[in-house]
Amino acid sequence: MQIATPYLMFLGDVPDRLAAKTAYGIADWRPEWCVGQMRLPGCAADLGIPDLTLEEARVEGCRTLVIGVVNAGGVLPEHWIAEVVAALEAGFDVASGLHVRLGAVPAIAEAAEKHGRQLHDVRHTTETFPTGKGTKRRGRRLLTVGTDCSVGKKYTVLALERGMRERGLDADFCATGQTGVFISGRGVAIDAVVADFISGAVEWISPDAAPNHWDLIEGQGSLYHPSFAGVSLGLLHGAQADAFVVCHEPTRSTMRGVEHSLPTIGQVIDLTVQLGQLTNPNIRPTGIAVNTQALDEDAARSVLEKLSAEYGLPATDPVRFGVDSLVDRLVAEFPAP
Amino acid sequence: MQIATPYLMFLGDVPDRLAAKTAYGIADWRPEWCVGQMRLPGCAADLGIPDLTLEEARVEGCRTLVIGVVNAGGVLPEHWIAEVVAALEAGFDVASGLHVRLGAVPAIAEAAEKHGRQLHDVRHTTETFPTGKGTKRRGRRLLTVGTDCSVGKKYTVLALERGMRERGLDADFCATGQTGVFISGRGVAIDAVVADFISGAVEWISPDAAPNHWDLIEGQGSLYHPSFAGVSLGLLHGAQADAFVVCHEPTRSTMRGVEHSLPTIGQVIDLTVQLGQLTNPNIRPTGIAVNTQALDEDAARSVLEKLSAEYGLPATDPVRFGVDSLVDRLVAEFPAP
Numbered sequence: 001m002q003i004a005t006p007y008l009m010f011l012g013d014v015p016d017r018l019a020a021k022t023a024y025g026i027a028d029w030r031p032e033w034c035v036g037q038m039r040l041p042g043c044a045a046d047l048g049i050p051d052l053t054l055e056e057a058r059v060e061g062c063r064t065l066v067i068g069v070v071n072a073g074g075v076l077p078e079h080w081i082a083e084v085v086a087a088l089e090a091g092f093d094v095a096s097g098l099h100v101r102l103g104a105v106p107a108i109a110e111a112a113e114k115h116g117r118q119l120h121d122v123r124h125t126t127e128t129f130p131t132g133k134g135t136k137r138r139g140r141r142l143l144t145v146g147t148d149c150s151v152g153k154k155y156t157v158l159a160l161e162r163g164m165r166e167r168g169l170d171a172d173f174c175a176t177g178q179t180g181v182f183i184s185g186r187g188v189a190i191d192a193v194v195a196d197f198i199s200g201a202v203e204w205i206s207p208d209a210a211p212n213h214w215d216l217i218e219g220q221g222s223l224y225h226p227s228f229a230g231v232s233l234g235l236l237h238g239a240q241a242d243a244f245v246v247c248h249e250p251t252r253s254t255m256r257g258v259e260h261s262l263p264t265i266g267q268v269i270d271l272t273v274q275l276g277q278l279t280n281p282n283i284r285p286t287g288i289a290v291n292t293q294a295l296d297e298d299a300a301r302s303v304l305e306k307l308s309a310e311y312g313l314p315a316t317d318p319v320r321f322g323v324d325s326l327v328d329r330l331v332a333e334f335p336a337p
Numbered sequence: 338m339q340i341a342t343p344y345l346m347f348l349g350d351v352p353d354r355l356a357a358k359t360a361y362g363i364a365d366w367r368p369e370w371c372v373g374q375m376r377l378p379g380c381a382a383d384l385g386i387p388d389l390t391l392e393e394a395r396v397e398g399c400r401t402l403v404i405g406v407v408n409a410g411g412v413l414p415e416h417w418i419a420e421v422v423a424a425l426e427a428g429f430d431v432a433s434g435l436h437v438r439l440g441a442v443p444a445i446a447e448a449a450e451k452h453g454r455q456l457h458d459v460r461h462t463t464e465t466f467p468t469g470k471g472t473k474r475r476g477r478r479l480l481t482v483g484t485d486c487s488v489g490k491k492y493t494v495l496a497l498e499r500g501m502r503e504r505g506l507d508a509d510f511c512a513t514g515q516t517g518v519f520i521s522g523r524g525v526a527i528d529a530v531v532a533d534f535i536s537g538a539v540e541w542i543s544p545d546a547a548p549n550h551w552d553l554i555e556g557q558g559s560l561y562h563p564s565f566a567g568v569s570l571g572l573l574h575g576a577q578a579d580a581f582v583v584c585h586e587p588t589r590s591t592m593r594g595v596e597h598s599l600p601t602i603g604q605v606i607d608l609t610v611q612l613g614q615l616t617n618p619n620i621r622p623t624g625i626a627v628n629t630q631a632l633d634e635d636a637a638r639s640v641l642e643k644l645s646a647e648y649g650l651p652a653t654d655p656v657r658f659g660v661d662s663l664v665d666r667l668v669a670e671f672p673a674p
Contacts, residue, residue: 134563134595191533198532198567226471226574226616230535234567258471260615278597279563 004063013040020045023068067096095120132199139209143241144219153219159318171214202238224263288315341400350377357382360405404433432457469536476546480578481556490556496655508551539575561600624663625652
């Protein structure tokens with residue numbers, strides 16, 4: 001999936017900021033692609049970028065209308081359909097993160113066909129993948145893993161991409177979730193791939209590369225999460241990670257959506273190494289990324305110091321304190337070949 | 338998915354027995370449902386059951402035409418389409434194990450609609466599943482796991498179902514693969530489920546049950562297979578197995594389709610217990626099932642004795658030597674509550 005940039009961000013009339021989480025993620029990490037936003041009366045979200053009409057957005061060079069919002073049930077509300085059709089008529093492609101396929105709405109399918117525009121359903125993939133082979137590929141790979149879902153795995157690889165590029169390193173973010181696909185303009189939402197092809201899809205996302213190139217692969221779920229561990233394991237095997245960073249949220253008591261308690265960071269390190277060795281015998285942890293949003297700065301620094309000492313790894317909150325320590329360790333452990 | 342029985346087995350004009358593997362599996366395990374077969378000129382497969390016309394099959398009570406064969410590329414050959422349409426017109430449902438959806442062939446979709454018949458694509462599922470919860474369910478569950486793919490996981494649970502029922506135990510085969518779905522008349526092909534819902538689909542296949550009821554869940558892949566370990570792990574977590582039987586083929590040197598060598602039975606036992614404890618802390622191995630087809634009888638018995646002594650578990654070839662020893666152990670370890 002390759003989405004044409006830049007984007008006109010469609011926010012509809014979502015009732016709160018959370019419903020536009022994907023759009024905020026895109027605007028945070030690819031501000032240069034988010035030229036304007038389009039909002040309907042009653043919209044409670046605001047990306048802080050210019051409100052543009054379709055005509056104005058065309059003049060500004062926008063190529064894709066991005067529906068980076070969710071609606072109850074993942075459906076496309078009736079009154080959004082006319083807006084999507086108008087965008088197709090005005091020459092935009094349309095990309096959506098909703099569960100419903102854009103092409104399943106007859107008026108949208110017809111307008112796309114008639115005007116020769118692309119429809120991208122980021123939660124779905126039409127690509128067919130081979131099954132994973134497990135054969136070592138060239139180039140270097142870092143994967144983020146977690147003690148739970150939604151602990152900052154995407155933000156950590158994005159921050160690493162930025163930090164590594166600032167040092168002149170050759171590093172690419174590899175998206176495996178829908179927000180990530182919008183942010184990179186390509187990738188596959190791994191959780192939407194048919195089960196037999198999880199590791200094959202990851203091998204496809206991160207193919208053979210130059211010896212000094214880093215693919216920074218967005219992790220999903222947790223090996224300890226009873227709902228999603230299968231996805232996490234297929235992702236680990238397909239990634240053949242040389243290095244991994246463990247992501248953690250220190251104030252949670254149970255894992256998201258289930259009654260299970262969180263594993264420790266040490267358990268995640270041990271199991272990731274144990275299982276990851278199947279496709280990369282040299283896999284090793286290179287850092288810890290903690291989402292300290294719920295802590296004040298002193299408490300955050302204290303948690304990070306404690307974890308760093310306990311595991312002998314750099315520990316940081318990538319959003320709050322940057323990723324310098326993570327990049328330092330990576331460069332030290334993997335010198336240029 | 339619930340397929341109406343009995344079946345008229347459609348073999349088309351497949352060039353060899355292997356292309357009709359699914360049909361043979363159904364005929365082996367559900368001979369009472371396989372009332373007749375329908376073959377086109379040049380067919381090289383023969384289930385050894387009467388060749389029936391559609392009219393004769395109707396008189397015999399058949400309700401579903403089963404396409405239990407594969408064709409190059411998984412497609413439906415042009416000259417089979419007329420046969421499928423004729424079956425729908427004659428009042429049969431049609432169930433297929435091909436990759437292509439029956440409904441994607443316009444003539445078939447129209448005939449099904451017109452005559453009000455069901456089309457079942459066993460490799461696909463239209464059911465939406467919740468994500469797995471990992472909450473312990475009532476009843477007992479046995480899962481077959483493997484050192485590799487295609488080592489007898491399905492045959493072992495089917496043989497166990499037969500053997501346990503002969504002793505008056507309450508046991509049901511739970512299908513997770515396409516042949517299994519035909520054999521049980523229900524179930525889900527787990528490898529075709531979207532990745533996020535693997536464990537959820539297994540929870541759905543094997544819901545809460547009576548305390549003394551055994552669900553015998555067909556395993557898939559191997560935790561050590563780099564292509565499919567994610568599926569195997571989601572299946573293990575969803576199954577919440579109380580007991581598991583390790584399936585093995587003793588003459589293989591590398592895992593199917595990849596360059597990796599096979600794990601030992603001991604490695605599979607250890608990793609299954611370690612990872613399975615997430616959703617069932619009491620998971621334990623209760624036997625070893627070996628596919629000894631490639632060995633003569635003396636060699637087979639010698640392998641089984643050696644494995645049984647090494648692991649302290651009953652070891653048998655379910656097809657060659659029956660499952661008595663496996664059932665004995667199960668009854669001893671899990672007395673009636």
